[in-house]
Amino acid sequence: MGIVFHLAWRNLWRNRRRTWLTAGAIAFSTILLVLWVPIQFGAYEIMINASLAVFPGHAQIQRPGYQEKPKIRNAIDNAETLAKKLRASNQFVGVATRAQGFALLSSGTRSYGAQVVGVEPVFESGTSSIPGLVKKGRYLSGIDAQEMVIGAALARNLKIKIGDEVTLIGGGKDGSVAAAILPVVGIFESGSNELDRFFSEIPLHTFQNIFSMGHSAHAIAIVGKTVEEQDSLLTALRQETKDRNDIVILGWEQLVPGLKEGIQVDKVSGFIFYGILIAVVVFSILNTFLMSVLERTREFGLMLALGSRPKRIAMLMMLESTLLTLMGLIIGMTIGSALVYWVHIVGFAYPGMEDLAQQYNMPGLSRLYPQLDLFNFLIGPGSIFIATNIVAWIPVLRIRKLEPVEAMRTI
């Protein structure tokens, strides 16, 4: 075996140019595959993030049943204390308490029903992009400030501008009439028609006063490091809240039904594209291999004539191709992962994406950050390795049928 290995290695370097070309082809293909998957999967993360970042967050703590029927009375007691505890654990990137209700907003002549959300102004920006999407005026200033921010379309429909007052009438938690007049200090534009037309935010304590909520609230929105670490996020949340049995923890799949399935569908077409890429790459390498075998017909003939057994030649060939593939793969993966890492640091500005990001008002959308994942990283190179080894059988089968004299005559 040692001799065969030695021979194979020497053979590779007998024709340097061919070896480098083939190894180069494998390396290049590996780089393509190594780069493509993380960027594509990075795009899914962006899609998920884009829809979660606006408001839902990665997970929420709610009372059981609130998600299905958001009734104002179904509220978490001492929600802020719980949020504080979660924040103190330092395990989460963003934690924000919210109280939510439906109310009639009126500017005098015009009235519309709208969602009113009481938020902790300081922490809300950690879980929602709305604070950053205020296009006119400013965001809420303090947790008990008497003020309001509303969606752009709602503002237009109410025919109000910054500084104008809005009357809010709804039902409080204790069944009392919740009413207040608040000046609008900011108008946000999220790009989402629904939010811009039916959404308003006020400071949490102001909400709790108006709606007689006491210290209760309806949801604690949580954002972890990445969407991918959902499992560990939920585990950590469960650990942190195990002394509270009056709450449920909902992941984003439950908060935004349809999002996961939408991405799954997209992944299927993504995999089809990826499959195509792998196929092209594999065939391109196959071609190179095949060519090199054709080229070496004479050599094989010579070896056969000199008494080498076909089996031995076959083994030599297999070994050569394995060595060659490994060489290409190592070079490709080294360069590929360096590139992935580089893109991971600086991001990848997808042409045309900036426009889309601007429309959505989601700065995070304009740059792709590839997702680092061992499986995704290995799937491309793995396919190449398997494919080349299968391809290497073709010359092996050929050799068996080769007539030494005839083979030597071919150019």
Added chain:
Amino acid sequence: MFPRITRTTMLTALTVFNLASIAPAQALDAAAIIKAAMDQWRGTSSHSTMSMTIHRPDWERTMVMEGWTAGDKKSLVRVLEPKKDAGNGTLLIGDNMWTFSPKVNRVIKIPSSMMNQSWMGSDFSNKDIARSADIIDQYHHSLLETQTADGHKVYVIQSVPKEDAPVVWGKEVLRIRDDYVLLEHTFFDQDMKPVKRMKTSKVGMMGGRMVALQERMAKIETKDEYTEFKMLSAKFDISVPGSTFTLSNLRNPRF
């Protein structure tokens, strides 16, 4: 206002009349029973106080309200208790509904998009409250049977909404006593399964009329979630000035 809480309660209010002109015994035709009650109702005014209790398995809240009505088009309700909500009011003129809250000192017209929202946290929607009496014409009424209970004749009337009536129910079944006290009103879905029921639990004299003193609205499936009304005081056929039912009176009570 009490009778206008819902069409149901309105019918309940019909009981306040001793419909002397129409002897119940003669009014065997269902439509005639209801029509006669309506005719009486159209010329009447009232001033009453009542309590409304909203009950949930883990929670309960009672409000006391004062109301004025004039005919079947106008009514005004104002909350007396609890203190927190005192002064909140609702004005109804025809199908239009305005709300007033002293906290914000504003009168706001309820837009149609909010009509399916709950009224004052009760089991009635704004639309239930704002139901016009004309709705009666949008049903086919028929007398199912005549029963006897507590020495009274009880008419069981089935009302099936007409094709384009703004009513979601498949049918409604009413049990009306011969003195026009509504004892029971059941709402059926379009598969003719009962969904919710308004039931009178106490009948008595008040303001010189026989009225339902206590009635409760509950879903058939969740009987421990209900809204209950109790009549505390009532006067009828009094003179209520036209200016009672104005936006300015809703805002600055003079009555």
Added chain:
Amino acid sequence: MMKRTLPLLATLGWRNLWRHPKRTFVILFAITLGVWFMVISAGMMVGIIEQQVRDTIFNLTGHAQIHNPEYRDDPAIEHSMPPPTPAMLEILNSPKVKQWSSRVRLPAVVMSERESRGVTLVGIDPKHEQGLSLIGEPVVEGRALESIDDDGIVIGRRMAEKLETRVGKRIVVMSQNKNKEVADRGFRIVGLYRAELESTETAYVFTGRKTAQKLLGLNDDLSEIALITYSRDGLEPLVASLRQAAPTLETKSWKELEPLMVSALKVYDNFMIIWYLIIFGAMAFGLTNTMLMAIFERTREIGLFQALGMRPRYIVGQVLMETFILLLIGVALGNLTGWFTSDVIFADGIDLTEFARGMESFQMSSIMRFQLEARDLITINLMVIVLGLLASLYPALKAARYVPVEAITRT
């Protein structure tokens, strides 16, 4: 001189190819495969995009719409518009417009015995919606609306589920009439329509236009006029003429109505170019490699040519010509197989339902259809030929630089 040498080079190239049919087939296979991949991936991508654009246009948008200028911001009854004037009718009935329809389209609340939901009530002229919007399609259950005074209602399949109702039952629709008073009536559900997105199915309920106008006290007033032409591009002159005919109204093309879709299209276009480059990159490596080997193998032969007096320029020319012929055949075969795959084998599209479980109710179409556009085919073919020639330039130049004697003596 080139004029005379070109046919000569072509003949030489052609003969060369068939001197080694095995090698030629291998290369041809690679090119065909690459082109085939590019063609079907373009077809797939365009298919996905087209479906989305079509869905958008079909989702009551049309190619252009006419409104009261206030309507789009605040679709309220007071922002209605009068029926089209003779000047507008002249344009709308001109052959440029394929189909047009006037609609009443206002917010409303629908109620069943158990649920109530906010929706948009759309009063339509059923005959004119055919080919213009989704409601012109056959319903999935019950019957479609038949005339402008049809007083039945057609709701979305999933809306019926949400309302816990079905065909044959009655629901109540409540809205606001011209005098800002509640306008409501019962409607019998005569049919259920289907749309790709759940959000579409739960957004609209349809009835006859006259019925809606009567309910809302609109007389002959409308909310919008939508139209469709024979091409979704080049709408500007038509839109301009409508603006001129109706200066007090707002006429907008779908591109102005759906800016997000337009920027998404741009992103897709860029993605396709990147995709072609990647596929081609993978393919080019194989191609260059194969050509290189083919040339190295023929070193002796090329040396002989040179010794016989062939100038390096012609050697380059000959190699390029050989590649060119190969590319032409490969491209032709690739297009043919691509067309065969997308328009014959998968003429009915690929059903992705099996891949993504439960996706019927979600964001994307479950059937992926291919669509080949001449523009994409031309891009692919030009790219492959130009880049293919560039890729073979290196081996060609390499060959031209051989020193004859050295070349001949090489094995």
